[in-house]
Amino acid sequence: MGCMFSQLAAKFAFFPPSPPTYQIKKGDNGKLTVVSSSSSTPTPVADDTSLDVLLIDTKRGNKIVAFYLKNPCARLTVLYSHGNAADLGQLYDLFVQLKVNLRVNLMGYDYSGYGASTGKPSESNTYADIEAVYQCLQTQYGISQEDLILYGQSVGSGPTLHLAAKLPRLRGVVLHSGILSGLRVLCHVKFTFCFDIYQNINKIRKVKCPVLVIHGTEDEVVNWLHGNGLWKMAREPYEPLWIKGGGHCNLELYPDYIRHLCKFIYEMENMTTEIRLKRIRQSLRLPTRPNTTTSSVTSNGCCKIQLCQPKCPRCPKCPKPRCTNCCCWWPKCSCCWRPSCLNCCRKPKCPKCLLGSCCCIKCSQWRCCVDSHNELNGKQEG
Known part of the structure; x- marks a missing residue:
């Protein structure tokens, strides 16, 4: 055909x-x-x-x-x-x-x-x-x-x-x-x-x-x-x-x-x-190549750009954000050494402990805060 x-x-x-x-x-x-x-x-x-x-x-x-x-x-x-x-x-x-x-x-x-x-x-x-x-x-x-x-x-x-x-x-x-x-x-x-x-x-x-x-x-x-x-x-x-x-x-x-x-x-x-x-x-219309001398480079030379991530909302001792190519980019808490939970930090304050956030990775709800303080109260009472 x-x-x-x-x-x-x-x-x-x-x-x-x-x-x-x-x-x-x-x-x-x-x-x-x-x-x-x-x-x-x-x-x-x-x-x-x-x-x-x-x-x-x-x-x-x-x-x-x-x-x-x-x-x-x-x-x-x-x-x-x-x-x-x-x-x-x-x-x-x-x-x-x-x-x-x-x-x-x-x-x-x-x-x-x-x-x-x-x-x-x-x-x-x-x-x-x-x-x-x-x-x-x-x-x-x-x-x-x-x-x-x-x-x-x-x-x-x-x-x-x-x-x-x-x-x-x-x-x-x-x-x-x-x-x-x-x-x-x-x-x-x-x-x-x-x-x-x-x-x-x-x-x-x-x-x-x-x-x-x-x-x-x-x-x-x-x-x-x-x-x-x-x-x-x-x-x-x-x-x-x-x-x-x-x-x-x-x-x-x-x-x-x-x-x-x-x-x-x-x-x-x-x-x-x-x-x-x-x-x-x-x-x-090819873009011009950037000048490598003006771009920021980390001390170990692994990348050229630093990202500014938010610090831990509970612990002011948390280190500054690190390089995206050489390590985990979420900052670690100096108290518990676990990644801070942004979802937990955004939740309302706990009615028991009145804390605005919790650095424990497991606590995304109030239950963890209530359980932890019940244990503490029990020890003190005992």
Whole structure:
């Protein structure tokens, strides 16, 4: 039953362009090139010397296509996971703009079943896809997670947070029109079901790096509340960007979009380990450690705090309260050497002896006082 619902949710989640907007062919030099699907003439992509076209194998047996755009001035690399209704042929122009304006290397890829990638689109396949691309960045280009920023748009927020939750030293994450979960987009439910897909609401709490959320206030596909919820649940949230009047697929057209992204990338470039730890402490609001030199310490050094307990109400010779860690904290009476009974001391005075309290541990009622004085009177009379 859960598998059936999962497949149904997948049908609503993935809409690959049909036919694909590009095709992959191998050139005379052995390198892969991109051509338009409508004709055999090379597209402008083929003339870009900074572009590497890759065909990557995944652990689920699919071959996915990836574009790697190099920037000689880049210090960071962005791994871009696109939305559900686009492929790399449509996103190439956007990739070039982001590479130039943000001064980053950019890796974009098509999910299984998208573009020229083989297989069928599914949640598990997208997880295998992004893991394979990340491994390629490590092995082929030497990109470590400390120099990597994950970018997820719409459905792409699912594989993005899946990988981000596994990389504790990641530099940053960008969630563009992200979703809380697949079922929450369709039904607006408030609970997480086992058959729900892309349960970002659970994975966002595991991300240990700064998270930038970008969302349009007039998004009719994924409500703005999804982005707001992800931002509130992030462990290290970055200043969000709520684009007033922005929809689901047009946020790149607003000037604030590229301006805020540039600010985020700039801060991530200059973030050191010391600055990051300071921000984590501020977000957690950790209390300052007390100064041990000013705290009181007993003579035997067993603890630092002395508690002031009440003295015995009958015997003024009782010693002062002692340390809570090294001895019994109730004071002992110097007359009978038994712990004083507070319950007995609070009772009314005995009508026989007229004493307000008794230090005997057994006397919680008047009977003990009466019996003891009867004995004394008997001895005196005798």
